[in-house]
Structure formats: structure tokens, C-alpha cells
Amino acid sequence: MIEQTLEEPSMDKGLNQASERRLDYKEKAEPAGITRRKFLKSAGALSTASILRPNLENYLKLALQATALTSPSLASCAGMKTATIDDLVNISYPEPIPQEQFDSFLKETKTAYHTLVDFLGISQRKVYINIGDFERTHVDRRIGWVMNYSTSLLRSGNHVNVWHELVHSLTQSGAEFYPEGLAEYIKIRLANRRDKDAHSWVNGKFKEYGKKVSVLDIFNERIGGIERYDPRIVRQVNYSVAASFVRYLVEDVLHGDIKKFMEFYMAMDYSDSAHKKFFGKDLRQLDSAWMEMLDKYGDKPKIFKSY
Structure with missing residues (x-):
């Protein structure tokens, strides 16, 4: 069920800060515990907006507008409209958006939410989606997961990034190798609709x-972040x-057993011993096998079950 309401104004504002710890795989021959870093307040992935911006302030604003954030809170400001999907997804938006475009976004979001819960075998959780100006809408009232989504992306009609x-x-994950x-x-x-960036590793660019x-070059980088972005390596x-390696693990090594991959993923332990337990090889060996597979067969997605 999808409901739309108008919320009362709120004056409190706040932006939670990210916290993480880093480990360098290349400096450890046998790392004891490469774990998925927990972002205590906020962490996330840059949107499909342009990476190189001459104006840093605009760059950061674009980054925030389509970033998934861990454990901050969100409430409305004056005139904020909201929509609710099955009491699981709350969407807030300050700008007037044509109803047809918004309905299309709601439909895609609802489909994506329920499909992902079923496909990945994970629990339902409350999600807040904030559309529009981050500074106008992000305030400390609600506890949950906030996903910021730019108005321009919604208006485009291409809602493929909702799935990402x-x-x-x-999964309450940040911008590291496996989450991205x-x-x-x-x-x-x-x-259903695949944008060009999503297929860059299929259409020849990869x-x-x-x-x-x-994989070892970027395994411990926050590849979707901005503070450690390396301009020498194209972000895409x-x-x-990362997408190709995950595809290889799920489809070639585990023969499509996404639930087993999620067991590995959600354990937050990405050490060599964890890789060996689930995939039969350590990370270096898997990296070599993945590269060999690419040289021989390329990297085309397979289809399993009804998906």
C-alpha cells in the first residue's frame, strides 16, 4: 500500500559523521581479519553524478544527494510531502514533482524492495528515502537508514539506481569493495532497465x-567514497x-547460490580464512582465478531461477 501525507515542520538539523577503520591487504601476507568496516553514523556511495567537479561544494552536494547513509535520522521541514510504501519505506520530498513521475518511482521502489528481500534472503527493515535538497530535509528526528536521492534522477524516469x-x-553497508x-x-x-554505467564491464569498457x-589493488579502499578517491583509477x-568479482563468486564459484554468498557477506569477516571457508581459496587465489576466467570467457551475467 502506498500512502502520501503532508508533514508538520521541524527545526532541528544535523548531519552525522562517518567513522571507519582501514586495513591494508597489500601490507599483510596473511591478514588475520579483514572485516567490512562498520560506519557508526554515516557512510555511502556516490551517485552516478559526475566525479570531476571544479567546484568542491557542488561536488559534495551532488555526492550527498544520492548516497545511502547508515544510521542517521531524517524528518521533514516546512511543506515536506511524504509517501509510505507498505509501512516499510518512507519517502520525503520538498519539491513539486509531477505525479506520474513520482508514481513511477514509487512503483519501482516497491518492486525493488520486496524483490531484494526475497532474492538476498534478508530481513525487512525500515528505509527512509530523502528526495531533493539534503540540507533542507535532513534533521535529527528519526532513527533508521536514510537513502538520499536527487530530484534530477527521479525526474529522468530511469530508476535503476534505486536497486543499487x-x-x-x-544490508546496512557502506562504500567498500564488497558492498559496492x-x-x-x-x-x-x-x-529491468540497465543504464550504460551498469553495463560498462559487459559492453567492452571493462x-x-x-x-x-x-581486486587486491582496491579491496580495502572505500571505492564509492570521496576522501580516498584515487584519480589514477577510473572510478567506474x-x-x-567489484561487480565482476562478486558475479564471479556468486555465479561461477557458488553456482548461483546467492544465499550462501550473503552468509559470507553479512558475517562482516573478509579474511583469507573466511574466503577459504566459503569459496575454497584465499583472496589472492580467487583474484587470479577471476582474471583467468575473464581472459578465457569474458564476463557475461548468467541467469538463475526466475531472476
């Missing part, structure tokens, strides 16, 4: 650039490598 960001929201890889892989595999980048290649 909902993966972050439903899983989100991109899911977007490519399950979304073949041209991606195989120059080892990082996403492509």
Missing part, C-alpha cells in the same frame, strides 16, 4: 580497462571490478 542504493540500505560490488551486481542482474586493475572501473 536499496542494497546498501537493506554487490549493489552493482544486483543492479545489473535484477533491474575489457579495455578493468583487467589492468587487480573500480565499480566494474
